[in-house]
Amino acid sequence: MTYSSRVPTLGLALGVAVFAHACAEPPEHGTSPAASDSSGQCQQQIIVTFASAAESSEVEALAASAGVGLNVISHPLPATYVLDLAATVHCDVALMRLRNAAGVRAAEPDVRRRLNQG
């Protein structure tokens, strides 16, 4: 199931602020391989954790409020969803919208982890 909606495009200032914040953060060890393309479109697998147990209708509402597309891949824990994120803005901007949405505890890329062998 895919949920999508359109909301007014965020201002340039917000985008600049988001990118500046992203640059200041140390890079994660491995990233979600599919992310924003050169045109600024976003397609990325993410993990969203709600503040409390959430039904699929709340994912739909989240997609609408953030102006992004969210496709449920799995629902491993009551408050946690693995989702395909599709957006017409850069992935960092889309994730920031999701994080700022009411009832969302965290929205992070589905990061690749590595073995700890020397």
Place this chain on the structure above:
Amino acid sequence: MIPVRETIMTRSFSILGALAACLALVGLVASAQEVNPVLRRPANDVAEGRLLVKFRDAGATGRAQVQTATDKVAALATRTGIRFRGSRALGPRWSAVELDPTVSTPEQLVRILADATVEDATLDQRRYPHAVPNDPLYAGSTGQWYLQTNAVNAAAINAAQAWDTTTGTDSVVIAVLDTGIRYDHPDLGSIAQGGRLLAGYDFVSDSRMAGDGDGRDADPTDPGDFLTSAEKSANATFFADCDVGNSSWHGTRTAGIIGARTNNAQGIAGATWSPSILPVRVLGKCGGFDSDIIAAMLWAAGIHVDGVPDNAFPAQIENLSLGGTGTCSPAYRDAVAAVAARGAIVVVSAGNEGGPVDVPANCPGAVGVAGLRHIGTKVGFSSLGSEVALSAPGGNCVNGSGPCLFPINTTTNLGTTAPGANSYSDQLSPSLGTSFSAPIVSGIAGLMLSVNSHLGAAQLRARLREGAVAPFPISSDPTIPMCHVPTGANDLQPSECSCTTDTCGAGMANAPGAVLAALRPIAVIVPPTTVSPGQSVTLPAGTSTAATGHTIASYAWTGSIVVTPPDQATGMAFAPSSGSAQVCVTVTDDAGRQDTAAVLLTPTSASIVSTTGNTNPCSVTVAVAPSTATIQARATQQFTATVANSTNTAVNWSVNNVAGGNATVGTVSATGLYTAPTVTSNLVVSVSAAWAADASRVGSAQVTVTPIPVTVDVAPSTATIQASTTQQFTATVSNSTNMAVNWSVNGLPGGDNSVGVVSATGLYTAPAVTAALVVTVSAVWSGDSTRSGSAQVTVNPVPVQPQAASGGGGGGGGAFGFVELAGLAAFTLLRRRRAPQS
């Protein structure tokens, strides 16, 4: 728990038919008895009749006597009513006692432990040579040093000593979330083939990473996690941040450390010999995604995951030798919590960047494991920080080239891409990394659960830490720094450093210490759901449990508001009308091992208080403030004593165990006012407050008494005398019985002709001068040359008698002429000295 192998074999019975079942039953019974061919301890080895008793420090009890060991035991016998058959001193505080054979050992143990003079008592058990497996790659310095005694290499976990107690049981399931497994390795093998491996599952959902042609499936076999240039080119975006490389066989390596088949005269030994291993594949080419790892964590613990058959053999331990940088996300946090709620613990490697602890090792409740060198210092690559629970060997080579001296030898495969021959890593092909520290700890946890299946995730984590060896060794090399908590992601410590408990956890993982901690019972108080001010509350502790094969022998309730018989499984207390109060129960099992649970009561609520080790937060304690002080002789210092957990706050003060003190050590009043004695050098004394109701509850402060500084006064302090005359000075030394001084003039001992001389008795004789001269006469204390007094002396020339006004020769005129001549001579001298400048 149902033994895993029993369940598997039971299932096969329905397939093989009755005859096969009967034959298999014979084997089942045999395997259920867990014959250990290397265990040299008799099966019925029950310690009875002998105890090791540790008496409290005489100083701590406030008793100012020195009792012999025999006296202490005799007094103990009188107080407890136990007729000891014999005793023998083992040191100033320990004695071995033979108990009364007509009374049960547990009963006598409880009575002895309750005595105020006894700090500890334990069974005097018989010991045997350690179980040593016959696996050829186990022994020796080139073998599995990390499992061997820590007397040789400090970081080794001394598994052999723990194996004397348990080699593990197959009802314990340890999940290995990794790259999968080589079922065909002869030192692992599936359970169906007599090995250690359960069926498991493959959670790698992306076929490009999986390398087995599909996504998630029921086969966790490791096909190899190699990445070729062609694969990377074909999926450039997907593998953008990935390196081309060979297969690691990582899961086969970590699984071998936890549970290679042991004592099978082949290959290596596992940290555990019997627990079952659940391979769960989460890593493939270039790692694995959080979404797959989290799903696998849940499934391994027995939690349903959509699209995957439920796990028939939920794990109590999950080993994750993986991670990445960053903070613990809520998704991981919730996953660790959900797994813990199922009773399973998550053991995770700290990371190999030498920086902050990786995700998910840094998640609350996870057991983050840092890596140690063989000597117990942090190995350079290991990440570190406050989230580390404890540390274990991670492998270190010492040599820059040639054989790696301290690798973590384990099972592996020789295939560079697809599987090849099964093999073992060694000094020439070493396994290094915190990836191999974590499974060492997982193995220890497996041994712990084998002796106490009641341990929950939090208890297992706490007792792993309790059993660890601390403090960490400090490197003898002065160039090796102390480790520090990373200040940020870029604060790396990629070289060896000396661990602290802030950076490397509670200590060095230790198998026998952890098993011993696991053997303690588990005290439980069920708090009431409703509490009313001043009303009685019932506190059931009957769900407390003992380790496998043991029982709870007694309950002891403590706390200022306990009102019920203190030896019952259910306690009763009154909720306070205001403030809060703690109630504790200490359970003792039939081996004398103890654990304490505590509840905090407020007027309207009751909540569990976490305890560490076997500390009893309800014990009456006395604290003296300030805890240290430095005062001068004859000065005073006010101390205060605070009695916790009792309404009786009366204390008795003493100095160096002398009630009220004395002139030698100083005195202390009934209100804690200490008066220091007269001293000539620094004196350190202990000012103590002992609880009036039980003198063994003592708080102390250390006081350093310094002498009053010695002063020297010289009289008169100033004097004006004529040349060649004398002045008697007197030196007075204060605050010392040593009055001897040495005299000097202008710093010259005894002076000289130019500044005058001073005798040993202070008689100063001025020199002959032609002009006024000011000198300093000093008396320097013979006990300390920095202590002195001085006087200033002005020496005037002898006045010249004036000559007769007629200018004729006369006495006065002669004198005047002398001054003039002297002035002329001086003028001439000045002119001569300046001449070269003109």
